Amino acid sequence: MGSMMGKVMEENLKKSQAFMLETQKMQMERQLQMQNLMRERQMAMQIAGSREMFNWMASFYSIAMLGMVAGFLKSKRPTVLVPALPLTFVVGYQYDWAWGSKVHRIRDDAEKLLVEERGIIAMPGGVPTFTEIDAARNTAKK
Incomplete structure (x- = not known):
């Protein structure tokens, strides 16, 4: 009976883990979509502002x-x-910024930087680790 209970609990744990993984995946996809929508809106505001300034x-x-x-x-x-x-x-x-192809040239150059010149945009000291962030948080609390 104990082994049967253990199998049921193990199956429930696996189902729960799969559900949590799917939920996290969906949450991440939503966050990415939200960030992209916000970026697009910010770019639209910048271009609209540039057009107004051009006038x-x-x-x-x-x-x-x-x-x-x-x-x-x-x-x-x-x-x-x-x-x-x-x-x-x-x-x-x-004019080039507001109505020309400057935005496209900047985007193309940014994509080139991401592919061919990755070292230029790398963070000094690398990406912060969880340990570094936690240590900084604990230091700030003191």
Whole structure:
């Protein structure tokens, strides 16, 4: 009778472990999905913010260019047009970030870093271990 009870308990333990493993797997999948959704929302907010900033920069650029051209026509000095060069680069960069392919180029470069240059992104001292985290937590309690 004791061995029969032991077998039943062992079967129940295995079922319980399998259930816990499945539950943990489902929880992990949900956490990964949630993190990905949050990342996507943050990226959407950043890009939307960049587009809004571009609108303001383009407006400033247009007004400044009109002023520089008017100043050049009035004074005939080409130095009045010098600020146009850096302003053009700034507005072009903002346009590329907001509507161009900059996000895709950054993503491609990040994937390349993950595959080909893993050492650049490695954490100094490696990934923290449970023992290190627990020791730091205990030290902080004191």
